[in-house]
Every structure is written in structure tokens, then in C-alpha cells.
Amino acid sequence: xxxxxxxxxxxxxxxxxxxxxxxxxxxxxxxxxxxxxxxxxxxxxxxxxxxxxxxxxxxxxxxxxxxxxxxxxxxxxxxxxxxxxxxxxxxxxxx
Amino acid sequence: xxxxxxxxxxxxxxxxxxxxxxxxxxxxxxxxxxxxxxxxxxxxxxxxxxxxxxxxxxxxxxxxxxxxxxxxxxxxxxxxxxxxxxxxxxxxxxxxxxxxxxxxxxxxxxxxxxxxxxxxxxxxxxxxxxxxxxxxxxxxxxxxxxxxxxxxxxxxxxxxxxxxxxxxxxxxxxxxxxxxxxxxxxxxxxxxxxxxxxxxxxxxxxxxxxxxxxxxxxxxxxxxxxxxxxxxxxxxxxxxxxxxxxxxxxxxxxxxxxxxxxxxxxxxxxxxxxxxxxxxxxxxxxxxxxxxxxxxxxxxxxxxxxxxxxxxxxxxxxxxxxxxxxxxxxxxxx
Numbered sequence: 001x002x003x004x005x006x007x008x009x010x011x012x013x014x015x016x017x018x019x020x021x022x023x024x025x026x027x028x029x030x031x032x033x034x035x036x037x038x039x040x041x042x043x044x045x046x047x048x049x050x051x052x053x054x055x056x057x058x059x060x061x062x063x064x065x066x067x068x069x070x071x072x073x074x075x076x077x078x079x080x081x082x083x084x085x086x087x088x089x090x091x092x093x094x095x
Numbered sequence: 096x097x098x099x100x101x102x103x104x105x106x107x108x109x110x111x112x113x114x115x116x117x118x119x120x121x122x123x124x125x126x127x128x129x130x131x132x133x134x135x136x137x138x139x140x141x142x143x144x145x146x147x148x149x150x151x152x153x154x155x156x157x158x159x160x161x162x163x164x165x166x167x168x169x170x171x172x173x174x175x176x177x178x179x180x181x182x183x184x185x186x187x188x189x190x191x192x193x194x195x196x197x198x199x200x201x202x203x204x205x206x207x208x209x210x211x212x213x214x215x216x217x218x219x220x221x222x223x224x225x226x227x228x229x230x231x232x233x234x235x236x237x238x239x240x241x242x243x244x245x246x247x248x249x250x251x252x253x254x255x256x257x258x259x260x261x262x263x264x265x266x267x268x269x270x271x272x273x274x275x276x277x278x279x280x281x282x283x284x285x286x287x288x289x290x291x292x293x294x295x296x297x298x299x300x301x302x303x304x305x306x307x308x309x310x311x312x313x314x315x316x317x318x319x320x321x322x323x324x325x326x327x328x329x330x331x332x333x334x335x336x337x338x339x340x341x342x343x344x345x346x347x348x349x350x351x352x353x354x355x356x357x358x359x360x361x362x363x364x365x366x367x368x369x370x371x372x373x374x375x376x377x378x379x380x381x382x383x384x385x386x387x388x389x390x391x392x393x394x395x396x397x398x399x400x401x402x403x404x405x406x407x408x409x410x411x412x413x414x415x416x417x418x419x420x421x422x423x424x425x426x427x428x429x
Contacts, residue, residue: 038212051336051391054346055384066351066380070108071340072240 003091008082011093012057016078019056020049032078050075061085062094102198102227104237104244108345108352111162112137113239114200114223121198122271124172128345132156133356134283135165136291138349140418142307142314147261150321150331153311153338155348157294159221159262163269169283173273178265182257185266186249189226189234192270198237199226202267204258208238210245220262226252240343284360285429288369291353292426295418305422308415315408325397332407333394336387347380347387354380368428372421379417386410 003011013027025042034041037050045053053075054065063085065071074084085091102121107113112131119126132138137156144151157165167174179185192199205211205222228235233246247255256266295304302310322328338348345352354377361369389410393403 037215039214047341048333048336048391048395051340051384051387054340055388064351064377064381066346066355066377070106070240071346073106073242076242 005079005082008085008091009078012078012081012085015056015060016043016053019052020045030078032082034077036075036077057081057085059095060093061090063088063090102237105239106242107239109343109349110223110239111159111221112352113343114225115163115166117225117237117239118198118200118271119172119274122274124271124274127355127359129352129355130359131166132162132349132352133291133360134169134287135162136287136294137162137165138291138353139294140304140307140311140348142302142311144302144314151314151318152334153307155339155344155350169287170278171275172271174269175272176267176269178267180265182253182266185256185268186253189268190229192268193226193229197270200224200269201226201252201256202264203252203255204264205255207251207255207258208236208245208247209251210236210238210241210247218258218260220258220260220264280360280363284364288357288360288425289429292422295422296426305415305419308418309412312408312412312415315411316404319399319401319404325399328399329394329397332390332399335390335407336394339383339387347383350376350380350383366428372425372428375421375424379414379421382410382414382417386414 009032010027013030013032016022017025017027017030020043022043024044030042036043036053037045037047050071054071058064065074065084074080082091103117105113105117107116107128109128109132112128115131116126116128119131135157139154139157141154142151143153156162163174166172177185177188179188189199189201201224202220203222203224205219206216208216208222208224224239225237226234227237227244230246232249234249234252236245236247238245256264258264298304300306318331319328322331338344340346340348345355354373357369357373357376361367361373386407389407393399393407
């Protein structure tokens with residue numbers, strides 16, 4: 001069954017929380033359009049986390065994030081990650 | 096905003112290639128970022144341990160400016176360039192070029208690009224932007240790292256163009272003066288591929304190309320003796336990830352971008368071999384990405400014991416083996 005945008009973005013937020021061992025916020029409370037690496041984002045990420053997010057998404061959805069689209073554009077927000085997965089037809093988890 | 100309305104702004108993986116692609120595309124010469132990088136034989140490796148750098152570092156592409164120079168030579172296009180000793184004259188020249196309706200590429204210190212949030216901005220003298228117009232005291236900027244066209248105050252642009260230090264921009268400007276409509280890519284591609292392979296395999300310097308990757312693997316094991324403390328060590332190990340993934344490399348130290356070039360080159364040459372080679376360098380890129388991930392993880396966790404560093408060193412050494420096999424095969428394609 002195809003996920004809707006809310007389900008997909010919630011799933012991505014949970015993936016980030018799990019892979020980065022974040023304990024101070026729940027997936028449902030993360031704003032999906034706030035830039036991921038800004039001070040306003042609830043996840044409080046730093047730039048070192050970017051590679052962990054890239055690898056977590058690649059492994060979870062069985063895709064490769066490479067230079068066809070700039071990584072920084074894909075990782076701009078949870079919504080932009082969801083948009084990328086939808087575009088790549090890779091919204092179903094493989095791991 | 097007062098600027099050339101036909102200018103199409105896009106984000107690109109890397110600032111130097113992105114700026115060049117934008118300038119050429121907007122001048123009517125259609126080319127992709129991967130083609131620019133590949134035709135300019137931009138793929139590279141160098142382990143740098145000299146007094147210029149406060150700590151050993153490495154590069155994964157040809158030095159800044161080389162892509163532009165090589166592309167110009169390969170495509171036989173003329174890119175008019177300027178450097179200035181006098182900042183006022185350099186700003187005036189920019190205004191004159193904009194008044195002529197030209198879009199102008201510029202080298203700047205990234206730190207002054209205040210349309211990015213402050214936490215992102217670090218001093219880096221080799222950032223490239225396109226300046227597409229002027230409105231009052233603001234310049235209109237197309238920055239391939241930014242989602243939108245932005246404005247930059249003239250005092251900041253002046254500081255950015257005349258920042259001091261290593262690789263200082265010296266007000267550098269450029270624009271395409273003469274394009275060549277008769278490019279025969281089928282003739283050019285084999286030459287650029289051979290050149291890239293030669294650069295990686297045959298340059299007689301122990302720190303360059305595949306030899307540089309092996310040197311990196313070996314020397315990494317001595318870094319613990321060169322660092323001040325664990326914080327410094329962590330910083331240098333995390334920098335491996337930054338250099339491979341974060342500095343506009345398109346991921347995996349430009350290996351993905353070169354894979355995209357070989358794929359596009361394969362289509363032009365109607366070559367299934369190039370397509371296969373594209374897949375192979377993509378997989379090599381995946382392994383560089385694993386190195387990035389590993390380095391970021393152990394750096395962040397301060398997990399920097401001898402065994403961990405030996406593990407990282409071995410991963411890098413295997414990349415040397417993989418790239419040696421890859422570029423040896425690539426060299427023989429043509």
C-alpha cells in the first residue's frame with residue numbers, strides 16, 4: 001500500500017531519530033519543513049550527522065544518494081527527503 | 096530585481112563546476128555538470144603534507160581553477176578572465192560588465208556570503224558564484240549551493256573578492272567570451288578519459304593519484320603522533336568525511352560525479368564498456384562513502400584507538416587497490 005506524505009515524513013523522522021540515537025524529541029513533534037541543519041530544527045543536528053543520515057536513508061530505502069541532485073538539496077528537510085524518495089519511487093523500506 | 100531575466104538559476108553539487116555550467120548554459124551552450132567535470136579530467140587524488148597546511152590533508156579533485164582552464168582548452172572556448180590589484184577598479188569592472196548585460200563568474204571567500212546562515216559560513220577562499228545583476232547597493236547572486244537567487248551587499252562582495260590568505264581570490268572574475276559550436280565530443284571523450292587515468296596512475300610523484308591513496312593509508316597511522324590531543328585528532332578524522340562528502344563533491348569524493356560523466360560519455364560514444372566502467376566507479380564511490388561514514392562515526396565518538404585507525408587505514412588502502420584496477424582498465428578503453 002502506498003504511503004501518504006504524512007506517513008512517509010513521520011517514518012523518515014523516526015529513522016533519523018533511531019539512527020542518530022536522539023532521545024529528546026519524538027518523531028511526531030519534528031517540523032518536516034524546517035531546514036535539518038538549522039538551529040531551529042528540533043533534532044539539533046550538526047553537519048557530521050549528514051553522512052549518517054545519507055547512509056541511513058540509503059540502507060533503509062535501498063537507493064543511492066549521489067550527484068544527480070545535490071545532496072544538500074535532498075537533505076534540506078524531512079519533506080525534501082520524502083520528495084526525493086517519491087521521485088525515485090523508493091518510498092518502501094527494504095531494511 | 097534588476098538582472099538578466101533569462102538567467103536560469105539551479106543548484107549544483109560543486110561550486111566551481113556549477114558556476115561554469117550555469118554560465119555556459121545561460122550563454123546557450125548546453126552541458127551538464129558531470130560533463131564539465133569529466134571533460135576537464137577533474138577526478139584526482141593527492142595526499143598533501145607540506146608546510147602550507149597546518150595538518151596533513153588530501154584532495155579528491157584537480158586544484159581549484161583547473162577545471163575551468165582544462166574545459167576551456169578541451170572545448171576550445173574562450174573564457175575572459177580578470178584579476179585586480181586595486182579593489183575599486185575591480186568593483187568598477189564588475190559593474191561595467193553587468194551594465195553590458197553579462198553574467199560574470201567570481202571567486203570569493205565563502206564566509207561573506209551572508210545569504211547562508213551564520214553557522215554554515217566558514218572562510219574558504221575558493222568559492223565560486225555567478226553575479227547576474229545589481230540593484231542599488233546589492234549584487235544579485237546565483238550561488239549553486241543556494242536554492243534561490245540571492246542579494247549580497249557591495250561591501251560584503253568587496254571583502255569576499257579581496258579576502259587575504261592562501262588561494263586569495265584577488266578579485267578574480269570571468270565570463271565566456273567565445274563559444275565553440277563545433278565540438279566533436281566523440282573525439283574529445285577518449286582523450287579526457289586517458290588524461291584522467293594518466294593523472295591517477297602515472298604522475299611521477301609519490302603523493303599523487305593512486306600512489307597518494309596508498310600514502311594516505313600509510314600516513315594515517317602516524318596522525319596520532321602529530322595531533323595535540325584527542326579533540327584535535329577527532330577534528331582531523333571528521334575532516335576526512337567533510338573533504339569526501341561535504342565540500343560540494345557530489346558525494347564520495349567526486350567519484351559519483353565521474354561515474355555520471357562516464358555514463359553520459361558511454362551514451363555519446365555508444366559504448367557499453369564505458370557504461371560498465373561507470374558502474375564500477377560508482378561502487379568505488381560507495382566504498383569512499385563508507386569510509387566517510389566510518390570516519391565521522393569514530394571521530395564523533397572519540398573512538399580513535401590504534402585498532403580503529405588501522406581499520407580506517409585498511410579501508411583506504413583497499414580503495415587504492417580498487418582505483419588502481421579501475422584506472423588501469425579505463426586507460427585501456429581507448
